[in-house]
Amino acid sequence: MGISKIDKMHSLSKNQQIIFDLIDKSPEPLKAYTILFNVQKKGIKAPPQVYRALDKLVEMGKIHKIESRNAFIACHNSSCQVAKATAFSICEICEKVTEISSAGLSKYLANFKDKDGMKYSKYNLEFFGLCKKCR
Amino acid sequence: MGISKIDKMHSLSKNQQIIFDLIDKSPEPLKAYTILFNVQKKGIKAPPQVYRALDKLVEMGKIHKIESRNAFIACHNSSCQVAKATAFSICEICEKVTEISSAGLSKYLANFKDKDGMKYSKYNLEFFGLCKKCR
DNA sequence: CTTATAAATGTTATATTATTACATAGTGTT
DNA sequence: AACACTATGTAATAATATAACATTTATAAG
Ligand SMILES: [Zn+2]
Ligand SMILES: [Zn+2]
Ligand SMILES: [Zn+2]
Ligand SMILES: [Zn+2]
Numbered sequence: 001m002g003i004s005k006i007d008k009m010h011s012l013s014k015n016q017q018i019i020f021d022l023i024d025k026s027p028e029p030l031k032a033y034t035i036l037f038n039v040q041k042k043g044i045k046a047p048p049q050v051y052r053a054l055d056k057l058v059e060m061g062k063i064h065k066i067e068s069r070n071a072f073i074a075c076h077n078s079s080c081q082v083a084k085a086t087a088f089s090i091c092e093i094c095e096k097v098t099e100i101s102s103a104g105l106s107k108y109l110a111n112f113k114d115k116d117g118m119k120y121s122k123y124n125l126e127f128f129g130l131c132k133k134c135r
Numbered sequence: 136m137g138i139s140k141i142d143k144m145h146s147l148s149k150n151q152q153i154i155f156d157l158i159d160k161s162p163e164p165l166k167a168y169t170i171l172f173n174v175q176k177k178g179i180k181a182p183p184q185v186y187r188a189l190d191k192l193v194e195m196g197k198i199h200k201i202e203s204r205n206a207f208i209a210c211h212n213s214s215c216q217v218a219k220a221t222a223f224s225i226c227e228i229c230e231k232v233t234e235i236s237s238a239g240l241s242k243y244l245a246n247f248k249d250k251d252g253m254k255y256s257k258y259n260l261e262f263f264g265l266c267k268k269c270r
Numbered sequence: 271c272t273t274a275t276a277a278a279t280g281t282t283a284t285a286t287t288a289t290t291a292c293a294t295a296g297t298g299t300t
Numbered sequence: 301a302a303c304a305c306t307a308t309g310t311a312a313t314a315a316t317a318t319a320a321c322a323t324t325t326a327t328a329a330g
Contacts, residue, residue: 013278013326032316046281051317056278067202068259070287070316089249092257100249108243112262114224114235120264124203127247129255148307167287181310186288191307205287205316 012062018042019053020074023063029071029097058083066090066097068126077101084122085110091131100127147197153177154188155209158198164206164232193218201225201232203261212236219257220245226266235262 012020018039023030030038036050044050054072057063061083063072068090075083077099087100087109105125113119147155153174158165165173171185179185189207192198196218198207203225210218212234222235222244240260248254 015279044279047317048281048319049279052278067261089253089255098249102247102249105247109260112237112240114233114237114262116267118224118264118267120224120262122263123260124263125244125258125260126202127249127255128257128259129253132251132253150308179308182288183290183310184308187307 012057013053015044015049016053016056018044019050020057020062023057023072024074026073028095029066029069029073031069031071035072064088064099066126067124069095069097071097073097073099075099086123087125087127089127089129089131091134092128093130093134096131096133098131100125147192148188150179150184151188151191153179154185155192155197158192158207159209161208163230164201164204164208166204166206170207199223199234201261202259204230204232206232208232208234210234221258222260222262224262224264224266226269227263228265228269231266231268233266235260 011017019035022035022038032047032050032054035054036044036047039050054063054065058065058072061075061081063074064083064086065072066088085106087102087105089098089100090096109123109125111119146152154170157170157173167182167185167189170189171179171182174185189198189200193200193207196210196216198209199218199221200207201223208223220241222237222240224233224235225231244258244260246254
């Protein structure tokens with residue numbers, strides 16, 4: 001019994017699972033050292049273990065890094081075509097971060113060409129403003 | 136003679152000018168400690184002096200921070216409405232960064248509303264791909 | 271089941287990026 | 301002069317991230 005082949009292919013390693021669970025349950029983006037502190041009881045003791053798991057999870061599109069905050073949130077948008085196209089709204093007062101899922105926006109950006117006619121394989125967009133509660 | 140009132144209002148302080156000049160001359164984004172190293176001969180000796188100048192220059196829209204690279208480039212686009220609306224293309228091989236100035240893009244993003252009809256006061260967009268040279 | 275390979279982990283140390291805190295100096299205004 | 305405000309200088313430290321190397325675990329082939 002146990003885990004089937006195909007499940008295994010998509011499953012996370014032990015550290016990855018621990019760290020993903022923590023991020024996924026969090027209502028707010030988590031920073032690497034906050035994560036480290038919170039998983040030390042589970043045996044993850046050093047920064048490289050955290051950063052390695054984070055790197056893999058980002059690659060897989062399971063989480064995203066909010067670059068302007070150095071923090072990580074779980075993807076709630078079908079893993080965003082494996083992390084190639086991400087957009088977020090960030091409240092400048094309470095720091096609430098929401099992943100934006102807009103067909104129009106992603107279509108517009110995926111097809112955007114610059115002056116030289118160049119198209120890009122990946123983008124990250126961060127909007128800033130005040131959330132409902134903070135207005 | 137000297138500096139008129141209005142010129143003074145828009146002029147940079149000594150440290151700000153030194154650091155802006157360095158960034159403005161650079162063909163590539165500069166990191167804070169690279170800047171520090173390069174201005175030590177001019178008497179700027181410690182990180183806070185660099186970070187303070189960078190903060191002000193970003194506020195003024197004279198430079199932008201490339202969040203995914205922790206690096207700074209000079210604005211070549213009328214100071215981007217004082218730093219409220221920025222877009223860049225980043226080459227994932229040579230790390231060349233170019234500020235994108237597209238009326239269509241900035242109009243689209245400035246008017247973008249999310250599901251709740253919320254508009255944002257600010258955004259930063261980073262596109263990734265391969266530049267002409269690296270393709 | 272062995273062997274080979276790749277992926278993940280554990281651990282120590284260190285590099286890089288950024289801020290706090292506090293003292294001092296300049297600038298413009300009244 | 302007195303005040304407020306901005307900028308600067310300096311030392312120490314905090315926060316974020318990676319290098320390097322040893323070991324273990326998982327996957328795939330033979
Ligand atoms: Zn996502
Ligand atoms: Zn808010
Ligand atoms: Zn600009
Ligand atoms: Zn390139």
